[in-house]
Amino acid sequence: xxxxxxxxxxxxxxxxxxxxxxxxxxxxxxxxxxxxxxxxxxxxxxxxxxxxxxxxxxxxxxxxxxxxxxxxxxxxxxxxxxxxxxxxxxxxxxxxxxxxxxxxxxxxxxxxxxxxxxxxxxxxxxxxxxxxxxxxxxxxxxxxxxxxxxxxxxxxxxxxxxxxxxxxxxxxxxxxxxxxxxxxxxxxxxxxxxxxxxxxxxxxxxxxxxxxxxxxxxxxxxxxxxxxxxxxxxxxxxxxxxxxxxxxxxxxxxxxxxxxxxxxxxxxxxxxxxxxxxxxxxxxxxxxxxxxxxxxxxxxxxxxxxxxxxxxxxxxxxxxxxxxxxxxxxxxxxxxxxxxxxxxxxxxxxxxxxxxxxxxxxxxxxxxxxxxxxxxxxxxxxxxxxxxxxxxxxxxxxxxxxxxxxxxxxxx
Numbered sequence: 001x002x003x004x005x006x007x008x009x010x011x012x013x014x015x016x017x018x019x020x021x022x023x024x025x026x027x028x029x030x031x032x033x034x035x036x037x038x039x040x041x042x043x044x045x046x047x048x049x050x051x052x053x054x055x056x057x058x059x060x061x062x063x064x065x066x067x068x069x070x071x072x073x074x075x076x077x078x079x080x081x082x083x084x085x086x087x088x089x090x091x092x093x094x095x096x097x098x099x100x101x102x103x104x105x106x107x108x109x110x111x112x113x114x115x116x117x118x119x120x121x122x123x124x125x126x127x128x129x130x131x132x133x134x135x136x137x138x139x140x141x142x143x144x145x146x147x148x149x150x151x152x153x154x155x156x157x158x159x160x161x162x163x164x165x166x167x168x169x170x171x172x173x174x175x176x177x178x179x180x181x182x183x184x185x186x187x188x189x190x191x192x193x194x195x196x197x198x199x200x201x202x203x204x205x206x207x208x209x210x211x212x213x214x215x216x217x218x219x220x221x222x223x224x225x226x227x228x229x230x231x232x233x234x235x236x237x238x239x240x241x242x243x244x245x246x247x248x249x250x251x252x253x254x255x256x257x258x259x260x261x262x263x264x265x266x267x268x269x270x271x272x273x274x275x276x277x278x279x280x281x282x283x284x285x286x287x288x289x290x291x292x293x294x295x296x297x298x299x300x301x302x303x304x305x306x307x308x309x310x311x312x313x314x315x316x317x318x319x320x321x322x323x324x325x326x327x328x329x330x331x332x333x334x335x336x337x338x339x340x341x342x343x344x345x346x347x348x349x350x351x352x353x354x355x356x357x358x359x360x361x362x363x364x365x366x367x368x369x370x371x372x373x374x375x376x377x378x379x380x381x382x383x384x385x386x387x388x389x390x391x392x393x394x395x396x397x398x399x400x401x402x403x404x405x406x407x408x409x410x411x412x
Contacts, residue, residue, distance in 0.1 A: 012190045013132050019186025020125065021152050023083060026179025028156020030090060031114075032262065033164045033172045036255050038107050039244035045378050047104060049370035052241030053363040054112035060359045062119045069120075075128045076192040080184045082121035087180025089113045094173035131193050154266045161259035215342055216354075220403050222341065225289060225334065226354060228396035232293070233361030235385040238369040239300065243320070245378045246303070251313045264317045268324030273332065286400050288333040293393040295326025301386025304379050 038051055069078075093110045096102040163172045217223050243265075247258040299322045306312045306319075338354075373381045 009133055015186050015190055016128075016132075019183040023179035023183035024152035025156050025159060026175045027086065027114075028152055029160035029163060030173055030176040031111075032157040032160030032259065033169060034107050034111065035244050036160070036164055036248070036258055037169060038104060039248050039258075040255075042104055043245070043249050045242065045245055045249075045373035045381075046370045047108075048241045048245055049238065049366040049373070050105075051108045051111055052238065053366050054108040055115050056359055056363055057112060058115035058119045060363065062116065074194055075124050075131070076187060076194075078120055078124040079128065079187050079192075082117045082124065083180040083183045083187070086114050086117035086121070087177035089117070090173045090176035090180075094170040094177075097168070097170035097173070128192050132190070154263055154270075157259040157262035161255040164255050219341060221286060221400050222337065224399045224403065225286070225396055228293070228392045229334070230354075230357050230361060232296075232389050232392045233358050234365040234368070235388040236296065236300070236365075237358075237361045238365040238381060239385060241366065242369075242373065242378045242381060245373075246316065246382070247313075250308050250377070250379055251310055251316065252308075253310060253313055257313060257317075261317055261320050264321040265324040268321035268326075269328045271321075272325040272328040285333045285337045286397075289330055289337070290393055290397045290400075292326045292328075292330025292333065293389065293396070296323060296330065297386055297389035297393050299323035299326060299386070300382050300389060304381070304383025304386055306379070308379070 035048075035051065039048060042048075089110060093102070093106070096106065160172070163175070216226055243261055244258050247253045247261055251257070299319045303316055303319050303323075306316055369381045372384070
């Protein structure tokens with residue numbers, strides 16, 4: 001590859017990545033501010049459950065179908081349209097705050113609208129990267145992108161806490177529009193070629209999803225772990241909606257402390273990823289998967305047992321860092337096993353199926369968690385989640401061991 005070609009793809013990719021990072025920081029700050037406003041104003045676990053459901057429903061209902069439209073439309077147009085859609089939604093909500101304080105349910109609606117934009121935006125960006133970056137440089141480019149996204153995820157809540165303490169919410173919402181405009185301009189400046197399209201055919205979604213399910217079912221160990229994962233998500237997924245309430249309602253802390261919880265969780269994830277990347281591959285992945293699963297379980301359990309005073313808040317933040325690290329330990333090992341064992345021609349369908357079912361776990365879990373936390377307190381769900389995940393981890397590890405023993409016996 002010539003020096004000019006190297007500089008060309010790097011310049012194009014980094015131009016878009018920089019704009020998207022600015023937009024992600026603004027979006028993360030706005031997301032944090034909206035959730036914190038809802039948590040501090042209502043103090044209601046049920047309202048937080050509803051907000052979490054609205055944020056996840058677009059992915060649940062639109063996720064399996066959006067990829068089809070991303071492949072049929074200009075990816076550049078989809079990216080810009082999704083960015084501007086999210087930004088202008090924030091602008092409209094900011095105008096409501098200028099007139100008067102809007103009802104609390106309106107924050108749930110705006111979170112759902114933002115979710116619609118993200119469902120289109122994420123696959124469009126992912127599909128555009130291979131059109132810009134040489135195949136031999138995709139790992140490096142995605143590494144840069146992940147680093148920037150992780151930084152945005154870390155910085156966004158901190159910035160959101162600072163803005164929430166100093167500025168009215170309508171100004172904070174406007175920062176989402178500013179970030180969207182920056183991202184759209186950088187995408188507009190870059191030429192993103194679209195792939196050659198063959199004759200359009202009607203996709204057979206359900207048949208292809210069935211083929212994805214079959215490849216998981218045929219690997220009994222993968223099926224056991226996936227089943228435990230999906231059941232565990234019913235308990236684990238709602239926790240993301242309850243972190244702000246643990247900080248504001250249980251520990252009686254402020255927005256700065258809430259941002260530290262987010263920072264600790266993301267920091268744990270990044271530290272685990274760095275360690276796994278530095279020390280090489282994992283040959284036997286199932287023990288590592290279960291160690292990560294157990295770390296998630298115990299972290300949730302201990303969070304639910306902490307006394308409700310500020311002295312224990314920093315223990316809560318440390319447990320959140322362990323939770324993030326354990327989540328990545330589990331997730332990286334699980335995904336790597338799927339990538340190694342599933343045939344490439346079926347891998348997308350398998351990942352799509354797992355992703356869709358995982359998305360369904362959030363609203364279903366919140367339907368159960370909402371009434372319980374409303375009556376028993378938010379810490380109770382951390383405790384229930386921890387106990388349930390411990391049981392699922394032990395059962396999964398046992399069944400995987402028995403499956404290995406059976407396979408070994410059949411080969412002898």
